[in-house]
Amino acid sequence: MSALLSLCGVWVEYGDKVVLEKVDLDVEAGSFVSIVGPSGAGKSSFLRVILGQEVPTRGSILLDGVPLAPECGPDRGVVFQRYSVFPHLTALRNTVFGLECEKAPLAARLFGGARRAAEEEAAAMLKAVGLGDSLHLYPAQMSGGMQQRLAIAQALIKRPRILLLDEPFGALDPGIRADMHALIRQLWSDYALTIIMVTHDIREAFSLGTRVLALDKRRHDRHAPHRFGATAVYDLRLDRKEQSPLGITVDNNGNKLEGAA
Amino acid sequence: MRWVNRHMRRQDRLFLGGLPIALLLLLYLFMAMQRHSINPADKILPLPAGMAQSLGALMAQPDPLSGKLIFVADTVASLERLGIGIGISTLIALFAGLALGVLPPVRATFGPLVTGIAVIPPIALLPILFIALGLGETAKIALIVLGIAPAMLRDLAGHVAALPREQIIKAQTLGAGSWQIMIRVALPQAMPRLLQVVRLSLGPAWVFLISAEAIASDVGLGYRIFLVRRYLAMDVIIPYVVWIALLAIFMDALLALMSRRLFPWAHGASH
Numbered sequence A: 001m002s003a004l005l006s007l008c009g010v011w012v013e014y015g016d017k018v019v020l021e022k023v024d025l026d027v028e029a030g031s032f033v034s035i036v037g038p039s040g041a042g043k044s045s046f047l048r049v050i051l052g053q054e055v056p057t058r059g060s061i062l063l064d065g066v067p068l069a070p071e072c073g074p075d076r077g078v079v080f081q082r083y084s085v086f087p088h089l090t091a092l093r094n095t096v097f098g099l100e101c102e103k104a105p106l107a108a109r110l111f112g113g114a115r116r117a118a119e120e121e122a123a124a125m126l127k128a129v130g131l132g133d134s135l136h137l138y139p140a141q142m143s144g145g146m147q148q149r150l151a152i153a154q155a156l157i158k159r160p161r162i163l164l165l166d167e168p169f170g171a172l173d174p175g176i177r178a179d180m181h182a183l184i185r186q187l188w189s190d191y192a193l194t195i196i197m198v199t200h201d202i203r204e205a206f207s208l209g210t211r212v213l214a215l216d217k218r219r220h221d222r223h224a225p226h227r228f229g230a231t232a233v234y235d236l237r238l239d240r241k242e243q244s245p246l247g248i249t250v251d252n253n254g255n256k257l258e259g260a261a
Numbered sequence B: 001m002r003w004v005n006r007h008m009r010r011q012d013r014l015f016l017g018g019l020p021i022a023l024l025l026l027l028y029l030f031m032a033m034q035r036h037s038i039n040p041a042d043k044i045l046p047l048p049a050g051m052a053q054s055l056g057a058l059m060a061q062p063d064p065l066s067g068k069l070i071f072v073a074d075t076v077a078s079l080e081r082l083g084i085g086i087g088i089s090t091l092i093a094l095f096a097g098l099a100l101g102v103l104p105p106v107r108a109t110f111g112p113l114v115t116g117i118a119v120i121p122p123i124a125l126l127p128i129l130f131i132a133l134g135l136g137e138t139a140k141i142a143l144i145v146l147g148i149a150p151a152m153l154r155d156l157a158g159h160v161a162a163l164p165r166e167q168i169i170k171a172q173t174l175g176a177g178s179w180q181i182m183i184r185v186a187l188p189q190a191m192p193r194l195l196q197v198v199r200l201s202l203g204p205a206w207v208f209l210i211s212a213e214a215i216a217s218d219v220g221l222g223y224r225i226f227l228v229r230r231y232l233a234m235d236v237i238i239p240y241v242v243w244i245a246l247l248a249i250f251m252d253a254l255l256a257l258m259s260r261r262l263f264p265w266a267h268g269a270s271h
Helices: A043-051 A091-103 A112-128 A144-156 A174-190 A202-208 B010-038 B048-060 B070-102 B104-119 B122-133 B137-161 B165-173 B178-215 B221-231 B234-262
Strands: A003-014 A017-028 A032-036 A058-063 A076-079 A162-166 A195-198 A211-217 A230-238
Touching (some): A032 A202, A043 A076, A091 A112, A091 B178, A112 A144, A144 B165, A174 A202, B070 B137, B070 B221, B070 B234, B104 B137, B122 B137, B122 B178, B137 B178, B165 B178, B178 B221, B221 B234
Parallel strands (some): A017 A230, A032 A195, A076 A162, A162 A195
Antiparallel strands (some): A003 A017, A211 A230
């Protein structure tokens, strides 16, 4: 299978502090990649680089074989842990926003028939994430779980090539989190999404992902801990989600052995 | 029960809030009556009847020069200057604040200039304004604008720049460009803050208005107060000050109401 997203020798450095070193990775279309790792291992930097929020110091990132522009764009959707939705817009207007930006560059608003069509599409998307009855609520009137559902609907209406999730369920209650897991798995198969999710929760990483990447520092220098960056130290492919844990292919010595699995 | 937990009911709040005001009024009345019992012609602490009489005269009596009723002419002149000054400042703060808050190159270019202007005491510029713009309305309005616009602008730019980074990123992943982010993400969220900033600027705006009127004017609330000061006419000064306070309270309440009506999402989950 050809790679949708490839990272080739990506380094991220802030001054003399190395955060990521030599990350090589191919993500196939349709995969659900979970990223785990200790705090400070560069999970967020990794996501920001793919998102285009940060430019890697070295290396290149290709999306469909084309180098990524160093800016965020509609080909990559994102859901953050918080602040992903606009507090001044209702759920419906939040979701229509993405369509309005594309079709009305100057006014950034749609009117008349175009607006009704966009609102119908947005309402359908909100229904798909379980917010069919909350179209006219403001985010402040919603629970944390509903806000994350809204953030997902907002991102999906642009049909992004890749959906990036930055600890999306980290601030939710355990019960709500289970519902959200079911939802995201459903959306992943319904819309044939490619998802990259950063999480703290190892169980979540394994239960949702088709592939789990663990980021950590491979080498430590006790006198200059900042001089070595993190990279993908484990790259586990979960062949079938229904299979026993024996079905997991463990690869702990490199990032470029996908073909061998 | 601890005092931090003693929440007041509405009735109690009204009663408690009115109490110190009523006490101060009583104290004033007591002292005024005491002075008047010693000297019936006392001018320093006039009795309410005397103030009503003087104010009534200003309301009914036309100005010999312009032919207008003095109290009305003063109020209209002052409110016009204040309105134009605050209006111009609000527009400057909104447009420049948005550009400075959202666009880093604009912030880098004009940020130091705005800071520089903001730290100059506006009253120190008044002579320059009078020299450059003459003694007419323009100089007075310019003083109000110079006095309040820089602070409003800086506050608004800071508020916009402090919008969560996630929102700006999210908007870009939804296909929004700089312009669309400015008008659809930053502008609506700046509006409630703008009303808040206007409310806070009302106080300084009145200060600059009255300063300008006191120094060079021929009509206006501040002009009248400083004019009659020469005759120790406390029976005019005190009603004028109360009137200014009432106008300021009314404007403040109006802006607060507008903010709640127009931007309910900015006032908590209870809308």
